[in-house]
Amino acid sequence: xxxxxCSAARRSFLKALPVVTAGAAVPSLxxxxxxxxxxxxxxxDIRRCIGCQACTVSCFMENAVPEDNFRTIVxxxxxxxxxxxxxxxxxxxxxxxxxxxxxxxxxxxxxVGATFKQPDGEVVVNAERCVGCAYCVQACPYDARxxxxxxxxxxxxxxxxxxxxxxxxxxCVETCVGGARLFGDLNDPHSEINxxxxxxxDELKTLKPEAGTHPNVFYIGxxxxxxxxxxxxxxLWRPTAHGA
Amino acid sequence: MQTHIVEVINMPREVAxxxxxxxxxxxxxxxxxxxxxxxxxLAFGRSKWxxxxxxxxxxxxxxGLTAPVALLSDLHQPGRFYHFxxxxxxxxxxxxxxxxxxLYLGGLMLYAWLVTRxxxxxxxxxxxxxxxxxxxxxxxxxxxxxxxxxxxxxxGLGATLVALYTGMEVMVVAARxxxxxxxxxxxxxxxxxxxxxxxxxxxxxxxxIVRVADxxxxxxxxxxxxFAALAVGxxxxxxxxxxxxxxxxxxxxxxxxSPEWRLTAAWAAAATLLTLALALLRSGHGLxxxxxxxxxxxxxxxxxxxxxxxxxxxxxxxxxYHLPLxxxxxxxxxxxxxxxxxxxxxxxxxxxxxxxxxxxxx
Numbered sequence: 252x253x254x255x256x257c258s259a260a261r262r263s264f265l266k267a268l269p270v271v272t273a274g275a276a277v278p279s280l281x282x283x284x285x286x287x288x289x290x291x292x293x294x295x296d297i298r299r300c301i302g303c304q305a306c307t308v309s310c311f312m313e314n315a316v317p318e319d320n321f322r323t324i325v326x327x328x329x330x331x332x333x334x335x336x337x338x339x340x341x342x343x344x345x346x347x348x349x350x351x352x353x354x355x356x357x358x359x360x361x362x363v364g365a366t367f368k369q370p371d372g373e374v375v376v377n378a379e380r381c382v383g384c385a386y387c388v389q390a391c392p393y394d395a396r397x398x399x400x401x402x403x404x405x406x407x408x409x410x411x412x413x414x415x416x417x418x419x420x421x422x423c424v425e426t427c428v429g430g431a432r433l434f435g436d437l438n439d440p441h442s443e444i445n446x447x448x449x450x451x452x453d454e455l456k457t458l459k460p461e462a463g464t465h466p467n468v469f470y471i472g473x474x475x476x477x478x479x480x481x482x483x484x485x486x487l488w489r490p491t492a493h494g495a
Numbered sequence: 496m497q498t499h500i501v502e503v504i505n506m507p508r509e510v511a512x513x514x515x516x517x518x519x520x521x522x523x524x525x526x527x528x529x530x531x532x533x534x535x536x537l538a539f540g541r542s543k544w545x546x547x548x549x550x551x552x553x554x555x556x557x558x559g560l561t562a563p564v565a566l567l568s569d570l571h572q573p574g575r576f577y578h579f580x581x582x583x584x585x586x587x588x589x590x591x592x593x594x595x596x597x598l599y600l601g602g603l604m605l606y607a608w609l610v611t612r613x614x615x616x617x618x619x620x621x622x623x624x625x626x627x628x629x630x631x632x633x634x635x636x637x638x639x640x641x642x643x644x645x646x647x648x649x650x651g652l653g654a655t656l657v658a659l660y661t662g663m664e665v666m667v668v669a670a671r672x673x674x675x676x677x678x679x680x681x682x683x684x685x686x687x688x689x690x691x692x693x694x695x696x697x698x699x700x701x702x703x704i705v706r707v708a709d710x711x712x713x714x715x716x717x718x719x720x721x722f723a724a725l726a727v728g729x730x731x732x733x734x735x736x737x738x739x740x741x742x743x744x745x746x747x748x749x750x751x752x753s754p755e756w757r758l759t760a761a762w763a764a765a766a767t768l769l770t771l772a773l774a775l776l777r778s779g780h781g782l783x784x785x786x787x788x789x790x791x792x793x794x795x796x797x798x799x800x801x802x803x804x805x806x807x808x809x810x811x812x813x814x815x816y817h818l819p820l821x822x823x824x825x826x827x828x829x830x831x832x833x834x835x836x837x838x839x840x841x842x843x844x845x846x847x848x849x850x851x852x853x854x855x856x857x
Contacts, residue, residue: 324506364584
């Protein structure tokens, strides 16, 4: 692993610790002139993910996600490769969440304009307006949306926008044990996320780039087999589906 | 290098457009198709279509009045239906649909009323307990071909827009390659017309007014619709097999490896061919061809919507779907069917649709 990356992410993680304990200052989000807009984005360093699902659990706790669905999850794959006649077996972890696309296909299809992109880039749902038609669920190419059966409305990751407004990091970023999730402002030229993205610009990938959605969740260490729909055997574990 | 991947943990997504949506697309399609069948006999004065068009109008009304209930039930916040009108988002085909449906249904009811006014007057003149009601509905009993054609034009516009929006609403979903095909609106329309012909054939039998000439006429139209369905299906397959369209290639790749999907495709093709053969070879018999055509129209929508949602967008394999017993499953299907029967009984009790010889409908 690149030493620079390692130390940067560790610094980022350590920076977040006071937020956890004091819940006030958020040094990693950076300062911005009043009135200036952020462009929030997430960088996921897959090489650091240990698949502990701490992000999944913290998201559940922070956002009251119903137990049969997820706003974020670490998809986990058993991978068997035959390389030069030698069998190699490993595990691949892929943290998934809403990609808060710059060109989100979920927004234009919403018949009542309930789903929209905030000025700082978060794609959110106005729960007061949502009719629960699930058209946005169909339009999302990342399966990142679902109908919350406790509210009867579309639900998704918001980048913990309520926490951002309070100057805090998203819950999944704060709890990431391996420091794999880095959150920051692309409009801030001095932000850690910009620095790391510049450092790893040749390795950066997004999910389904051919969809033209321009995601704001970037990955380092994303293997080609996992960029789109996975060509493999179906998942072994399922939650209890609603109504099934 | 060979790679074998087994998904251990991922987020399986459930079906979000429920069987209610299948019922809606089925019923509104049948209504539009039946309205089209009503035109030659009732608006254009083609005498050989008179009986069939009369039953088609009944079918269009029953299906058209039932369909919006199924659509509303598919919303997870049905009490907020008025948001469609308060907060319209013009970039959404679904939003436009909320305006096209009332246009179509309003036009259809006006058209049906104009067509049936003289018959209501005739019923009123016969006297009896319901005569005052019939007289009110007849509102003078005037028969105006010009007014009927004008109303048919308005309804035709609504029907066209409904057919367009239902197709486009599905077609624009690029995230689902199976839906993201310019052929989908055409497939929905062709199977809707075929299903509507099937409905009229079944209504003939159900109402005990089978006439061989009408059945032959409808079976001829049904055979043509089955040719069209096979042609559209063949074009879809060719676009995928010969790699002429990326979305068709992706769609084919997603389903071609699945034995269940291969069985479904074979079933659909066999049902279409059987319907075609029976419509041509036993054109005097309508019940079986009618049921087969309706079955194919419904199955096409079930496969497209429920089957389509079983295909993960990012995960491996398929999402599992089991039709539940409750309102999101069987109860929804039976409930819609029950409402259809209720509307059918109400309309046929109010008005003698069955016998065109006693009717002044032209």
